[in-house]
Every structure is written in C-alpha cells, then in structure tokens.
Amino acid sequence: MPVLEIENLSKAFGGLKAVNNFSLALEEGEIVGLIGPNGAGKTTVFNLITGLYKPTSGTIRFLGEEISGLPPFKISQRGIARTFQNIRLFKGNTVLDNVRAVFHPRIKYNFFDALLRTPRFTAEELRVTQKAMELLEALNLDKRANEKAANLAYGDQRRLEIARALATQPRLLLLDEPAAGMNPAEVRHMVQLIRFIKEKYKLTILLIEHQMGMVMNLCERLVVMDFGQIIAKGTPLEIRNNPVVLEAYLGKGATVA
Amino acid sequence: MKLSRNTLFFFIGSAIFYALVKIMQFNGILTPYWQLVLDQALIIVIGALGLSIIYGFTGQFSLGHAAFYGIGAYTAGALDKVYGNGNMLFFFLSLLIGALVAGLVAFLIGLPILRLRSDYLGIATLGFGIIVRVGMENGNKLFPVLGGATGMSGTPQLAQFDLIFILALIIILLVRNFIFSTYGRACISIREDEIAADVMGIDTTRYKILAFVLGCALAGLAGGIYAHRYPFLHPASFDFLKSFDFLLIVVLGGLGSMTGTIITAIGWVFLLEVLRVVLGQDFIDWRGVIYALILVVSIIVRPQGLFSGKEFRLLVPEQLKMATGKERTYAGFGN
Amino acid sequence: MEHFLEQVLNGFQLGLMYALIALGYTMVYGVVQLINFAHGDVFMVGAFLGYFGFAVWGLPLPLAILLAMASCALLGVVIERIAYRPLRYAPKIAALISAIGVSLFLEYFSSLKFVFGPNYRVVPRPFPEIQWKIAGLTVTNIQVIVFVVVLIMLILLQILIYRTKTGMAMRTVAVDHNAARLMGVNVDTTISITFAIGSAFAALGGVLYAIAYPQIHPFMGIMPGLKAFTAAVLGGIGIIPGAVLGALIMGQVETLTSAYISSQMRDAIAFAILILVLLFRPTGLLGRTETEKV
Numbered sequence: 001m002p003v004l005e006i007e008n009l010s011k012a013f014g015g016l017k018a019v020n021n022f023s024l025a026l027e028e029g030e031i032v033g034l035i036g037p038n039g040a041g042k043t044t045v046f047n048l049i050t051g052l053y054k055p056t057s058g059t060i061r062f063l064g065e066e067i068s069g070l071p072p073f074k075i076s077q078r079g080i081a082r083t084f085q086n087i088r089l090f091k092g093n094t095v096l097d098n099v100r101a102v103f104h105p106r107i108k109y110n111f112f113d114a115l116l117r118t119p120r121f122t123a124e125e126l127r128v129t130q131k132a133m134e135l136l137e138a139l140n141l142d143k144r145a146n147e148k149a150a151n152l153a154y155g156d157q158r159r160l161e162i163a164r165a166l167a168t169q170p171r172l173l174l175l176d177e178p179a180a181g182m183n184p185a186e187v188r189h190m191v192q193l194i195r196f197i198k199e200k201y202k203l204t205i206l207l208i209e210h211q212m213g214m215v216m217n218l219c220e221r222l223v224v225m226d227f228g229q230i231i232a233k234g235t236p237l238e239i240r241n242n243p244v245v246l247e248a249y250l251g252k253g254a255t256v257a
Numbered sequence: 258m259k260l261s262r263n264t265l266f267f268f269i270g271s272a273i274f275y276a277l278v279k280i281m282q283f284n285g286i287l288t289p290y291w292q293l294v295l296d297q298a299l300i301i302v303i304g305a306l307g308l309s310i311i312y313g314f315t316g317q318f319s320l321g322h323a324a325f326y327g328i329g330a331y332t333a334g335a336l337d338k339v340y341g342n343g344n345m346l347f348f349f350l351s352l353l354i355g356a357l358v359a360g361l362v363a364f365l366i367g368l369p370i371l372r373l374r375s376d377y378l379g380i381a382t383l384g385f386g387i388i389v390r391v392g393m394e395n396g397n398k399l400f401p402v403l404g405g406a407t408g409m410s411g412t413p414q415l416a417q418f419d420l421i422f423i424l425a426l427i428i429i430l431l432v433r434n435f436i437f438s439t440y441g442r443a444c445i446s447i448r449e450d451e452i453a454a455d456v457m458g459i460d461t462t463r464y465k466i467l468a469f470v471l472g473c474a475l476a477g478l479a480g481g482i483y484a485h486r487y488p489f490l491h492p493a494s495f496d497f498l499k500s501f502d503f504l505l506i507v508v509l510g511g512l513g514s515m516t517g518t519i520i521t522a523i524g525w526v527f528l529l530e531v532l533r534v535v536l537g538q539d540f541i542d543w544r545g546v547i548y549a550l551i552l553v554v555s556i557i558v559r560p561q562g563l564f565s566g567k568e569f570r571l572l573v574p575e576q577l578k579m580a581t582g583k584e585r586t587y588a589g590f591g592n
Numbered sequence: 593m594e595h596f597l598e599q600v601l602n603g604f605q606l607g608l609m610y611a612l613i614a615l616g617y618t619m620v621y622g623v624v625q626l627i628n629f630a631h632g633d634v635f636m637v638g639a640f641l642g643y644f645g646f647a648v649w650g651l652p653l654p655l656a657i658l659l660a661m662a663s664c665a666l667l668g669v670v671i672e673r674i675a676y677r678p679l680r681y682a683p684k685i686a687a688l689i690s691a692i693g694v695s696l697f698l699e700y701f702s703s704l705k706f707v708f709g710p711n712y713r714v715v716p717r718p719f720p721e722i723q724w725k726i727a728g729l730t731v732t733n734i735q736v737i738v739f740v741v742v743l744i745m746l747i748l749l750q751i752l753i754y755r756t757k758t759g760m761a762m763r764t765v766a767v768d769h770n771a772a773r774l775m776g777v778n779v780d781t782t783i784s785i786t787f788a789i790g791s792a793f794a795a796l797g798g799v800l801y802a803i804a805y806p807q808i809h810p811f812m813g814i815m816p817g818l819k820a821f822t823a824a825v826l827g828g829i830g831i832i833p834g835a836v837l838g839a840l841i842m843g844q845v846e847t848l849t850s851a852y853i854s855s856q857m858r859d860a861i862a863f864a865i866l867i868l869v870l871l872f873r874p875t876g877l878l879g880r881t882e883t884e885k886v
C-alpha cells in the first residue's frame with residue numbers, strides 16, 4: 001500500500017486554480033522530489049497535504065485513510081511532518097524546547113500530574129528530554145540545546161526545524177526547500193543529513209527544492225509542476241532532458257549546455 | 258513529590274518574607290493601611306498571573322480580564338454574604354465557586370471569540386468586559402443582593418494576610434508547574450507560531466481555550482478574595498480601565514515571565530500608594546499625571562518589559578543538567 | 593413613526609461625530625498598526641479648546657473650531673513624536689501601552705486645576721438652536737450642521753487620500769514602510785501628517801459634540817473614544833469607509849437602544865452587536881481576510 005496517495009487534487013482560490021488535477025503515489029521508503037518554477041503550486045500541495053488548506057476537489061489518502069478535511073494537528077498526529085519554506089521555528093523558545101514542545105500529543109501524563117509534579121510527570125519529562133536530546137545529537141545541535149532558537153545560525157535553524165519535525169515521529173516527511181540559501185558545501189551536508197535521517201528514522205520523503213544538484217543526487221524520481229499542474233514525471237535523468245521541463249524553467253527555445 | 262533544590266529555596270524565601278511581614282506587623286511598622294496595600298498586591302498578583310498565562314504565555318490578547326475578576330468577586334461575595342454566616346469552609350467554597358463561574362463564562366465566551374485575530378480579539382474581549390460591567394450595574398434588578406450601580410457590600414471580610422499569602426504561594430507554584438510542563442510548552446508554541454504549532458500536532462484551539470479558561474478562573478479567584486478583603490464592591494472597579502491595569506502589569510513585567518508579572522504587580526500596587534503618600538494632600542492631583550508619565554517612560558525605555566522571557570532561578574524547577582561533550586549527567590528532576 | 597425617524601436622525605448625528613473620531617483611529621492604524629488609545633482624549637482637548645474659543649474668549653465659532661483643530665493637530669504630532677516613534681519598530685504591544693499612558697496623562701493633566709480642572713463645565717450654545725418641521729419630523733439646525741460639516745470633511749479626506757501626493761504617500765506607508773522609503777517617501781513626515789489630520793478631525797468632533805451635548809469634562813473622551821475605536825474595528829480597522837460605516841452603526845444602535853430599550857443597556861447592546869459582527873466577519877464588515885502565506 002502506498003504511504004501517500006493523492007488523486008486529482010485541486011485547489012482554487014476564487015478564480016485562480018493554484019493546484020489542478022495533481023496526482024501522486026508515494027511508496028514506503030521513497031524520496032521523491034517535487035520541483036518546478038516559483039509559483040508552480042508546490043508549497044500549496046504541501047499545505048493541502050498537511051491540512052492548512054482544504055482541497056476544492058480530489059482526495060488525499062495517507063496509509064490508506066482519507067485525510068483531506070482533517071485539521072492540521074490531527075494530520076500531524078497520524079504521522080505527517082513538514083518543514084517550512086520560511087523557517088517557522090518557535091523563536092522565543094530554546095532549541096531544546098522547540099523539540100520538546102512537539103512531543104505534546106504523545107505525552108503520557110495528564111494535567112494533574114503536571115500541576116502536582118507526580119512521579120509519573122517526572123519520569124515522562126525525563127524520557128521526553130532524553131529523546132529530544134538524542135534527536136538534537138543526531139542533527140548536531142545538542143551543544144546549543146539551551147540557546148534561543150532565534151539566535152541560531154541559518155543552517156542550524158534549518159536543521160532544528162528538521163529535528164522538530166522528526167520529534168513528531170512521522171512516517172512521511174515533507175521538506176520545503178531545506179537547502180534554500182545554502183552554499184554548495186552546506187548543500188552537500190544537507191544531502192547527507194537527509195539520507196541519514198531517512199535511513200535512521202525509516203522515512204518516506206517528499207522534497208521541494210530548487211537546488212538541482214541536491215534534487216538529482218537525492219531523489220529517486222521527480223514530479224515537475226508548473227502553473228498548478230504536473231507537467232512531467234520520471235527519473236532525474238529523464239527529467240533533465242525533458243523539453244517541456246526545460247521550457248518551463250528557461251522559456252521557449254532554451255537549451256541546457 | 259520530591260522537592261528540588263530550587264523549590265526548596267522558594268519555600269524558604271517565602272517563609273522568610275512571611276516572617277518579616279509578621280515582625281513588621283508586630284512592631285507597628287506595617288500599619289493596617291499598608292497591610293491592606295500588601296494584601297491587595299498579592300490579590301493582583303494572582304489575577305495578573307492569570308492574564309500572564311493568557312497573553313504572556315499563550316499570546317491571546319485579552320482586554321477583558323477585569324470582567325472575570327469582577328465575576329469572581331461578585332459571585333463569591335454574594336454567595337458568602339447570603340449563605341455564608343462567617344463559616345470558613347463556606348468561604349473557601351465561595352472562592353472556588355467564584356473561580357469556577359469565571360472559568361465557565363470564559364469557556365462560553367472563549368469558544369466563539371478565540372479564533373479572532375489579535376487586535377480583533379482584544380476589542381471583542383473589551384466589549385465583553387463592558388457588557389459584564391453593565392450587567393453588574395443592573396444585576397440588582399434580577400438579584401437585589403448584588404447592589405447595582407452603587408455597589409455591593411456585606412460580604413464577610415474573612416480574607417486576611419495569612420490566608421491570602423498562602424493562596425498566592427500555592428497559585429504561584431501551580432502556575433509554575435503548568436508553565437514548565439508540556440502544557441506550558443504547548444501554549445508557548447501557540448504564542449510563537451500558531452500555524453507551526455498546529456502543523457506540529459498541537460490542538461491550538463483546545464489549548465487557547467484552556468489557557469483562557471485557566472487565566473480567567475485565576476482572575477475569578479483573585480476577585481473572590483478581593484470581595485472578602487474589601488467591604489465594598491463597586492462596578493467601576495471592574496471595568497476596562499482595570500483590564501488595562503492587568504495588561505500593563507503583564508507587559509511591563511515582560512511577556513512570558515512569571516517573575517516579571519509577580520514583581521511588577523507588587524511594584525505597581527505599591528507605586529500607586531507610595532505616590533499617594535509622597536505627594537500628600539497638596540499635590541494629590543498630580544498622582545495620575547506622574548503615574549502616566551512613569552508608564553510612558555518605562556515602556557519607552559524598556560519596551561520588552563522588565564523580565565521578558567526570563568525567570569528568577571528560584572522559580573524555575575530544576576532543569577535537567579546537560580554538560581557539553583560526551584559525558585552527560587541528568588541531575589535529579591524534581592518538581 | 594415620527595418618533596422613530598427622529599431617533600434615527602439623532603443616531604446619525606451621534607454616528608457622524610463618532611465617525612470623525614473613528615477616522616483618526618483607522619488612519620493611524622493604517623500607517624503604524626497602532627490603536628491610539630489617546631485619540632479619544634485628543635477629542636476631549638478639542639472640545640475644551642473649542643469651548644474656550646467661543647465661550648470664554650469670545651471668538652467667532654469658525655475661528656474657535658480652527659483653533660481647536662490646529663492645536664490638536666499639533667498635539668497629535670507631538671504625541672506621536674515623543675511617545676510612539678521611539679517604539680515604532682518595537683513589539684506592537686509596547687506602543688499600545690504607551691498610548692494608554694498618554695491617554696491617562698492627557699486626562700489627569702487636564703484635570704489639574706490650572707489646566708481645565710476636574711469639574712464638568714456647561715457649554716453655552718454658540719448659536720441658538722432652531723428646529724424645523726420637515727415632513728412631520730423635527731429637525732434641528734445642529735443636526736444639519738453636523739451632517740454638512742462631516743460630509744464636507746469626508747469629501748476633503750477622500751480628495752486628499754486619493755488625489756494628492758500626500759494621500760498616496762499615506763497609502764504607501766500603510767502597506768510597507770520600507771518599500772515606501774525606497775520609493776522616496778518620507779515615512780516620518782507622512783506618519784506625522786496622518787496623526788495631524790486624524791487629531792484635527794477628532795478635535796472637530798469634539799467641538800461639535802460639545803455644542804450638541806453641552807457638558808464637557810476631562811474624562812469625557814473615554815467612552816466616545818472607545819466607541820469610535822470599536823466602530824473603526826467594526827468596519828474593518830485601517831479601512832476608511834469602514835470607519836464611517838461602523839461609526840454610523842454604533843451611533844444608531846446606541847441611540848435606538850437608549851430610546852426603545854433602556855439607556856443603561858445601550859453600551860452593552862452596542863458591544864454585543866460588535867461581538868456578533870466579529871464572529872461572522874472576523875476582520876470587520878469591510879475588512880479583507882488576510883491569508884497568511886505559509
């Protein structure tokens with residue numbers, strides 16, 4: 001059974017069709033890239049999957065169950081996590097608390113345990129903190145655990161967003177331009193990081209990215225969007241030479257050297 | 258419940274403070290007038306902590322906090338006045354009911370309005386506060402005991418410093434425990450980025466309502482105590498100007514800081530009284546002017562508030578100690 | 593029936609005066625995203641200055657009005673410069689607190705004996721009240737004057753905002769300060785001008801209010817300010833036609849409630865209506881829902 005099945009997904013904002021007839025199936029363990037020029041509707045697809053928008057038509061099935069129409073927090077609790085194009089960390093919180101905060105739905109104590117500081121509370125807080133620290137260690141952020149997220153370097157912030165997403169124990173991870181604004185060395189590190197977490201946490205990954213080096217290296221197959229629609233699907237090699245794709249990115253009559 | 262080192266220090270510090278107050282009472286340094294001021298300060302601390310939860314920690318801009326303070330005051334006050342007979346147990350019961358009623362009203366009004374965006378939520382809560390005030394002024398048409406526009410008197414004055422102090426301590430501890438738990442973290446994440454919190458699995462609607470209900474219940478509790486310490490309740494004490502007072506305290510203390518709220522609440526109450534004393538009869542008219550100037554200057558000098566985001570170490574439960582490098586020790590995690 | 597229509601006219605009169613105040617709130621919010629709580633007190637200062645002008649110093653009414661408007665325009669600019677500009681790029685709540693402080697300052701300072709004094713003052717009518725019977729309705733000259741004056745001011749404001757460079761500057765600053773700067777707009781000056789105009793309008797409202805409801809005192813601005821602010825939000829904060837619409841609604845609701853239900857309930861009902869409207873139109877009647885880009 002595919003992890004994610006999207007069929008004929010459309011989203012219209014008034015007269016504008018931001019996403020039109022989008023279909024995609026993700027098998028477990030795949031890394032699929034979603035690429036296309038700016039404004040193609042890629043982030044809108046992410047917003048639809050994660051429940052921030054309701055589809056105008058079409059279905060989204062996650063692990064066999066329909067999720068379109070569910071509120072975002074419920075979708076998250078089912079096992080879909082994401083990062084954001086413009087980093088959306090909890091800036092006033094520490095690095096550690098950014099990660100610990102999202103353990104919330106899986107916390108095993110209740111309100112009164114917290115107020116009265118019962119042993120159950122203590123044990124669970126310890127467990128959560130340990131798990132959070134393990135995640136931070138895996139992403140090389142443990143040394144900064146007590147720093148305010150706002151004070152982190154850009155690359156660290158991006159990694160923290162990933163750590164926070166991983167803390168929700170997802171099956172499916174949606175990464176929205178994780179390498180935006182990075183230089184080639186940083187991009188290489190990000191590629192390694194994504195491979196690493198995919199293996200370690202057994203993830204299926206859908207990736208939006210403009211950095212072609214990363215996309216070609218990492219993704220097993222690609223989906224190309226333009227003006228809200230899928231214009232091509234295939235392996236990186238196929239897509240590279242696809243004239244429709246080239247035209248979308250570079251305009252009519254362009255060739256790639 | 259194990260007591261961590263910080264909590265222990267907190268208790269010791271409180272005990273010392275209590276002892277000091279008692280000594281000053283005994284010596285006559287603490288006159289009944291200033292005792293009242295101190296009690297009022299502690300009551301305001303409880304109420305302000307409520308708004309701190311709602312706005313400082315969860316980011317919900319409420320301009321109607323005083324309405325819930327008033328609901329608690331009138332509910333507890335009227336109940337005890339009519340049924341109480343000076344019974345201490347009933348007194349506590351009336352406080353509890355006052356807080357519960359305030360919380361219930363908060364729940365009912367919060368359900369529809371908490372989805373409003375910040376400025377609009379502010380105006381809606383402001384409007385609600387005015388509706389409540391009108392209710393207080395005209396409540397005597399339904400329940401004559403409530404007194405109407407001229408106010409209500411007759412509540413047994415059962416709240417004294419000892420009691421108020423202990424209640425304040427308990428509330429401070431409970432609020433601290435709430436904040437430094439997953440519930441507090443959920444609320445803070447809502448303040449920081451509601452959309453991200455939602456997408457990360459936090460039921461933002463539920464926790465906005467929870468924070469609002471808790472905060473308003475605290476206001477109601479504070480109001481109930483107030484009714485038992487001041488012989489006279491007047492609707493004008495619970496209008497939007499009072500809501501502004503709570504807001505000032507929370508903002509000037511620093512959003513997201515319990516310490517800031519507590520210290521600023523106490524400081525603010527004492528400031529107003531000190532101004533009254535310092536200015537004396539001749540210049541009492543200037544009290545409002547000077548107060549306003551202090552306010553404007555304070556916020557310009559320190560827009561983020563006194564303690565923005567920081568807490569006194571004594572208030573923070575023992576965090577897990579994390580050493581950098583390979584070795585990691587988890588120090589005893591108590592309450 | 594006549595009685596009802598007369599109440600409607602009264603409601604218009606009140607609503608138009610609220611509109612003058614509400615416009616100041618909404619214009620200022622548009623350019624600096626600040627709810628200027630001191631605005632209602634500028635209204636009060638305007639009322640007092642107008643009173644001093646025509647009732648104490650014997651100036652002709654138009655001159656008194658001009659004096660009040662000019663002085664309050666200056667007052668608004670000074671307030672912005674001292675109490676808001678330092679906080680312009682600080683968290684918004686800080687400026688709000690400052691506004692509360694300024695409001696309290698204006699109220700308490702005016703209460704001092706050597707300023708306006710804390711007492712109520714009765715304002716003698718600068719001209720006799722004339723009533724006409726039109727189609728069975730009693731219409732007063734005050735109502736007509738308020739109507740005409742406010743209409744003229746609205747037209748002038750429209751011209752200013754949509755047909756002058758200053759107005760374009762104001763609209764630009766309302767969208768994005770930095771972009772406006774890059775386009776050569778002097779953001780500071782534009783904001784000052786906005787405050788000046790808003791305050792002048794409030795002052796005019798104050799004088800008209802003093803003439804129509806002839807009692808003034810230093811705390812008179814609190815409730816009208818609150819209601820005008822509510823009206824601005826009701827119509828959609830930052831939207832000029834919204835401010836007028838909201839104000840007219842508030843005026844009607846208040847007057848009709850006062851006449852037909854009870855004058856004590858009027859505030860409660862006005863705000864209850866506000867809450868109801870917000871529940872169905874969370875960004876106000878004419879407001880646009882801003883969808884946040886994720």
